[in-house]
Amino acid sequence: MKKKGELVSFRPDIKVVDCTLRDGGLVNNFFFTDEFVKDLYKTNIKSGIDYMEFGYKASKEQFDTSKFGKWKFCNDDDIRAIVGDNDTDLKISVMADVGRTDFRNDITDKANSPIDMVRVATYINTIPSALEIVEYCNKKGYETSINIMAVSKSNDMDLDDALNLIGMSCVDEIYIVDSYGSLYPEQLRRLAEKYLDIGEKYNKKIGIHAHNNQQLAFANTIETLTMGVSYLDSTICSLGRGAGNCPTELLLGFLKNPKYHITPLLRFIEEHIVPLKEEGLIWGYDIPYLLTGRLNLHPRDAIQFTHDKRTDYAEFFHFLYDRNI
């Protein structure tokens, strides 16, 4: 097994990417208050976080802007209203989904934008479309990543081909994405080895985006980072779709770089996350997500089950099981 770094030291190549707004927006349709977003921005700066992802660059043709908060669209002006000129070390990222973005209209020159990085989310069968977006954004001056979703559904041969294709592109980072939270550390270490080999061959950084369906998001993140993965996605208190993500507060507890500070995060949790829970927003590990994760399924049925306040877990498991075969 590859190993990079020791438990008592730190690796300066590690970057923590806060996805609280972007993945959390999938829980509340991106309706965050400006105060929440401003305080999150300040918290990330104080905590030493490296990137803050504000949301998606979603197509306004395809999505009704009145039905979503502004962070589904991430207009440059809306970001600027929060960050001004962002004269800080915190970089700003947005995500563009293949097939759901009018990138040629909505992503302008980096020189005129507060955004630093565009991350392109794709399934394995739409890599060429992802590369088109990456090349466009690269020319416009942005750092870029390709995030291959649902890798637990891909076969090895397709994945090898995809990684080589991406390797030859101008993209900066390639992400392992365990969309369904179905992968065990042993499996993710094998995947990380594959991605890191490609990264070494083509000079790309490798990232990890984990989901917490089996309470493994944090474990999978630290296990792959120990091997050399360096871009680490996390969200405060796991806030994110379904079972949520790797919790930033756990991740910063593991990282030894003295630039990371947990106290601002704890204050943000007190002031903003506790109220979100009290208002009734629901996310995070629970039995229904364990079941979709275990069966390597999209969490949508578990989200509906949770929304319906059902607790007939055995019945739900058999429903999923029948659907899976």
Place this chain on the structure above:
Amino acid sequence: MKKKGELVSFRPDIKVVDCTLRDGGLVNNFFFTDEFVKDLYKTNIKSGIDYMEFGYKASKEQFDTSKFGKWKFCNDDDIRAIVGDNDTDLKISVMADVGRTDFRNDITDKANSPIDMVRVATYINTIPSALEIVEYCNKKGYETSINIMAVSKSNDMDLDDALNLIGMSCVDEIYIVDSYGSLYPEQLRRLAEKYLDIGEKYNKKIGIHAHNNQQLAFANTIETLTMGVSYLDSTICSLGRGAGNCPTELLLGFLKNPKYHITPLLRFIEEHIVPLKEEGLIWGYDIPYLLTGRLNLHPRDAIQFTHDKRTDYAEFFHFLYDRNI
């Protein structure tokens, strides 16, 4: 790294030890209804669980029997009222804490008892007392284990000496216990290697008892089992002190032995665990437990903080931090 078994196969030497009553009893002072205990017993049988731990053999001199439910004392008759002659494959265990048990009075011949195994919990500085109990119980006919608690506080030299001492005894199993939930998979793999070497040398099985302070109980359990650890402690829905334990429902999802079944567990969760939560019993991963885990501290302050319904996490962190140095 040692590796025993493959992800797609199963190891018949694996034993799952249900600690729901014993570790869960630390949350509600062992006041479980008989219906809960009977249904848990039936659930464990149907799920293929190997051992069910009913509780402690605590001294009635030291503890007021009116202040605790009966599973703190585990009289043979109380167990028999649940299991009859226990004519099943499920074995029954109890725990005896060094210094808190009148084992010579309260543990009789195995021939007259429904109990199969006595597990002895000890800190590293009371190993001789633990061995005294083990030798007594072994002579009485019981399977025995020694569970060295708070191993994250021990130094390597003491631990090596302790393991060799235990190795030379008649004990059957030696447990790695991450009492404070402070250990990362990388650290637990190193510990597992040490324990497994001793196990090989002295012909002992090795077990793991993990806590979920950093959402690592399941990950740490499957990582060490992959190396050869074979006795796996878990509780339904993590029910246990503080952040709780490795959740049985996750563990059975990982194990491939066809004798294990998750559906009975899911039904038990619907019928018994959901009501416990609705009644207000609180356990499981939360920010205060992450903080004690990260600082390698006993969870008692986090339990009090949670009980007091406080959410001033930053303040609490600084309190713990000051106490820790």
